[in-house]
Amino acid sequence: MRIQHMHTTPIYPLDPWQIIETEATRAEFARNATLFALANGTLGVRGALDNNEGDAAGTFINGFYESAPLHYPENAYGFARESQTMLKVAEAAEVRLQVNGEWVSPTQLAAHRRTLDMRAGTLTTEQTLSVNGQTLTYRSVRLVPWAASALFVQSITITSHDFSGEVKLWSRINADTRLKKVSDDPRVGSHLQGQLFDVSKQPFDAHTIEFEQATRRSGLALACAVTHVSAPLVVPEHPDDLPTEETFVYTYRLQPGETIQLDKYASYATTLQHPRDYLQSAATQGVQAALMQGVDALIAQQRADLDEFWQVADVRIDGDDALQQGIRFNLFHLFQSVGRDGRTNIGAKGLTGEGYEGHTFWDTEMYVIPAMVHTQPQIVRQLLTYRYNTLDRARQRARELGHKKGASFAWRTINGDECSAYFPAGSAQYHINADIAYAVQRYVTVSGDVEFMQTMGAEILIETARLWMDIGSYIEGRGFCICEVTGPDEYTALVNNNAFTNWMAQANLRCAVQAVDALKSDAPDVYDALRTRLSLLDDEPAQWAQAADQMFIPYDAERDLYAQDDSFFHKPIWDFANTPAEHYPLLLNYHPMVIYRHQVCKQADLVLALYLLGDQFTTEQKRRHFDYYEAVTTHDSSLSACIFGIVAADIDDMPTAYEYFIATARMDLDDTHRNVKDGVHIANMAGTWQCVVNGFGGLRVYHDMLRLRPRLPEPWQGYAFNVFFRGAVLRVEVDARGTTYTLLQGERLSFLHGETEVTVQAGQPLHRPQSAL
């Protein structure tokens, strides 16, 4: 099916760098709290209203989770045993306003405006209050500084225009944070209910409080230190004395023309980074360091950090403000949520909501990394380091699954252990191992980071290659077959020879052979050490090569098409004509068995291989496969549209590519999947970048060579993006006349423009007319 993009009116006014909310609407508190979230890869703070009306708040720390036993009504051997759920940690982002003893709600104001400024990295609230005909203004700026570890800063100023009276700010910290209940929607909700933490509270001074939260099962703990700076200096009251929360009430008398300011600093320190004994002092140091800088300096630093980010990451679109806003919004959230310390990753919803329990999936390697590797390769290294750090758990999981050798990475996880409680759409997705291998190879190719390959990458490649040898087997008359797996398409489960999986496994096996060969010749000592540590037998690489060469891919001669799996063409096509629109997504309306019984795809599966392994297919092949599989794909997954868009561009169907691009670029901003309340769709956000750069821009890396093939979508005047490759940063500007390449970093870079090799040198922009493609 062609994607059903609803050309809805944008929720927020179009603006190239800002998302502006001009009305506080109760029904949309949760959605907006997701969209206005701030984060820095470690700490995420949902953009609930300052007074947390509607209880849409949530503060997350990347990698900080609670576990619980998984109970199956019918159990079986090897099922994942423990869940992991990203926790809402101590909530500090709540300040309620009282004027002359009356609570003020943003829904009842003379004016309300919140601005997420994607260049400044701040969320600003501006409100005008009318009290008995007297006016005062409320302004707050929030930020989660990118330069700090886990710091939340909020600065509130209240100015009286002609108001005389009392203003109170109730600044609350709640350490008894709880999670959403499970619902019928399998994508959201946790089985962890009730109080989740053992909480202790240490009053520090009149303006400062510290909480410690310890989980009951996962063994994690954190300290949260919160302090305030008030001008004029007033001593707050502490009206309640609950052991799990604290409220500071600052009371001011305001006269016309006067302004008061209250700054709030919250710093978190966890046992993910610090010894337990050191938590409080680390948290305290966090607020003290911030206090010494002060709000203005922190805001300035944030702007500088963001300027640096956009310098490389920005994608400019000329001629469509909606898409321009959409893609920047997506890149902003992607970068905000991504872990960058080698111990954390990025969840399917980033740090913006509770959806999917904060779990990391293949989204990282197939969606986030292919985008980020060309703008933030240093972060990609950290994401892959995270995987390397979970390798022992993946080996352990492989043994549980009965595999004698190799490692089986978790389908969904926070700490590396498998948390997938429905294996047909979970652990059966063995392709994640090849996906990780693909990302390793891609990262090393783009970055030239041989050191990573030698210290971590090769081991990942070897252990994943070994797993395929144990899952797969030679079947007489067919070749090397991989049975009983689920491919990316979760509407088809537990099949034999999923083409995507087999192709990716083939690439995985070949990369492993290359990695071993390279180690042998370039770093024999490293190789010897690794061989010993992994008990690598001399004939293993040859076995990998043979399995790769004999890899079986199901092919239907009559249709002249590869089959998504052995059985795909032997199933009836879903009756799309008689499926009402409200029955999508199918997964919420049909039993899995009914869905599995049909030719119907949730998302790109074989089509994803057409993109990732594009040099293995002719354009004509791609066209035929795109047409066939598009017709049976519902795009019920948010991971689908971007891939179809890229492949549509690849086969030069630019109108179709453009339609898919629209769906990706504003998916969350327009809430087209109607579940932004649970968090943004991170994979799609990264997919948006790929849609532009790999789609319209035609970026590929084949045989260690960068290739670009930029085309201009008809509705645009032009667009521009930057590409990191081997230490160089190439600026690519496209308009109706053609493409201009400029080297922003590096001395020279050779690459393919279309099929022609070109070289661009520092200071010498290169122009290629459209006709040259």
Add this chain to the structure above:
Amino acid sequence: MRIQHMHTTPIYPLDPWQIIETEATRAEFARNATLFALANGTLGVRGALDNNEGDAAGTFINGFYESAPLHYPENAYGFARESQTMLKVAEAAEVRLQVNGEWVSPTQLAAHRRTLDMRAGTLTTEQTLSVNGQTLTYRSVRLVPWAASALFVQSITITSHDFSGEVKLWSRINADTRLKKVSDDPRVGSHLQGQLFDVSKQPFDAHTIEFEQATRRSGLALACAVTHVSAPLVVPEHPDDLPTEETFVYTYRLQPGETIQLDKYASYATTLQHPRDYLQSAATQGVQAALMQGVDALIAQQRADLDEFWQVADVRIDGDDALQQGIRFNLFHLFQSVGRDGRTNIGAKGLTGEGYEGHTFWDTEMYVIPAMVHTQPQIVRQLLTYRYNTLDRARQRARELGHKKGASFAWRTINGDECSAYFPAGSAQYHINADIAYAVQRYVTVSGDVEFMQTMGAEILIETARLWMDIGSYIEGRGFCICEVTGPDEYTALVNNNAFTNWMAQANLRCAVQAVDALKSDAPDVYDALRTRLSLLDDEPAQWAQAADQMFIPYDAERDLYAQDDSFFHKPIWDFANTPAEHYPLLLNYHPMVIYRHQVCKQADLVLALYLLGDQFTTEQKRRHFDYYEAVTTHDSSLSACIFGIVAADIDDMPTAYEYFIATARMDLDDTHRNVKDGVHIANMAGTWQCVVNGFGGLRVYHDMLRLRPRLPEPWQGYAFNVFFRGAVLRVEVDARGTTYTLLQGERLSFLHGETEVTVQAGQPLHRPQSAL
């Protein structure tokens, strides 16, 4: 694999009619409580020791269950929502003995003997106690009268040989009965824990108590009335006053030569049969009616009822006491557990234990009914009436699964609603619909019960046929295909075109066509009413016939074999050589995905079709398929051995058939699966009868004609069994000289002896020499 029958020493002495325990061994309390269970199809009482040492007791009422919400760690649309668990109801079968103030344990006696008498239908305990050199004897007889509804009777006599002193009998009734905890073994344990009932207690007189137990969710309730008759008459004490239990303490002074007797009667009445208000009076009437008969009369009546049962049901084996004992034990338990009121069925463990939560599976139609239809056709009618009574629930379930027409019977259930919480080995086993249709057809053929067909059977056939039309579809170049189902073999799940399923569906469709044709011509009014009620379209039967004719069966030309499913031969064969013996059953040692990935069968699947639909295959075909599939079958299911035994006999491999028969006949009695503690294996028990009669005896019903082809297994001198067919009962006696047929009931019966039609008339036995086959 050939079945791994361990030729263990029998646990109990060999005896043709009795199971005798001569030692009370703590480690085997639970196993023996299963084996010594007594039941009458409504009430089941485990054979725990009288003093319930080791807490192995359990009293069950057929169809009496509690439900609970099923919670899935990852939920999906259409998953079964509620569990059902057969409950342990008020436990009345406990009497503890105190002699001179000391508790007496059966593990410390001078002599202990318990006898399950399969002709008498009683469990007798005989113990000799030595107290300070003085001797007394304890004797109790238990029975669950077949002639009553839900009555348990126990008569205890204690005789002093030369003992003088005090004897106390503590008769306890516990109404706070609880279930086993879940374990890692998916086959046992319930999620219902803690107190399960709201209990009320009504003291009646000094000897009598009544409890009412009401479930909290399923809406069921029962009353249990218990009374005692003591000789000499003493007034019991009531030492505790718990609201959920009651103990009667009868104290006697015994002198040498004296005997005391205490009879205990417990009667149950449930809302399955009575209005709630009437429960207590129904239970009271139950004990009063029993009291009026008295223990001796009840025992005599029980013996008479059993004589009548064995008259037809008995299978005699000459020359192997172990097998003789085994088959009688199996038939005894089968008949004890089977529901016979049209509202209840038979669980996989009968009324003997908590395994599989008391659920009814396809075992009824494929194992119990094919045996019982030739000995107790009136009970088969009731079992199928039970299915008919669940037809509305099955229609509802079909709608939940997205099927527009037809009915989908529950894979596992008590009340008819689907309770399967792991659909790949549950709801995906759509074949249960065809199995039920097969049993309907078989019952009507054997019984000639046209009235059943017209009032119930035809509707079942039509609704199941309709379901196949909605599950299946025509696939270009293949025919009518049925995708995404699981066949009987649970080591292969969610496959396309499981051959067994497709063959059985084909038969189902054809039976439905025949049923409609017969109704049209024989009972047009009934047909019209049914057509209207089911909105049956005129062209539906023709569509069924066409689908049946074009049914696709996967076939491998190179191997010249039908494949168990489309993909079966494309998977690697399980590495049996490197699987240690302790890794069986595989399901307790490997992830389902790993098992599914291989050619390995838990049980007979395609081989079952060779038996059920035997006229569709040549003997040579059967041989080749038997050989291939036997080699990849572990028989990890207790449903496997009997089917392989029958087919082995069919292909005249009598030694192999004999080996499988041994495995079936003494499976529970020798506890070869090591889980008898959780209940007997009902399907296998019925399979034992089939192994003899359908296997060695060669009984089949093809094209409405009974066929026998009796052969004598080498180790036996002879065997005999009876076969009901169309109102006649044929006695079949086989020995080395040949077969003698005698008509026990009916005037004449024509049938095939081998391939020759013969007729036997009343009073004129017919002998056929072995050579005539």
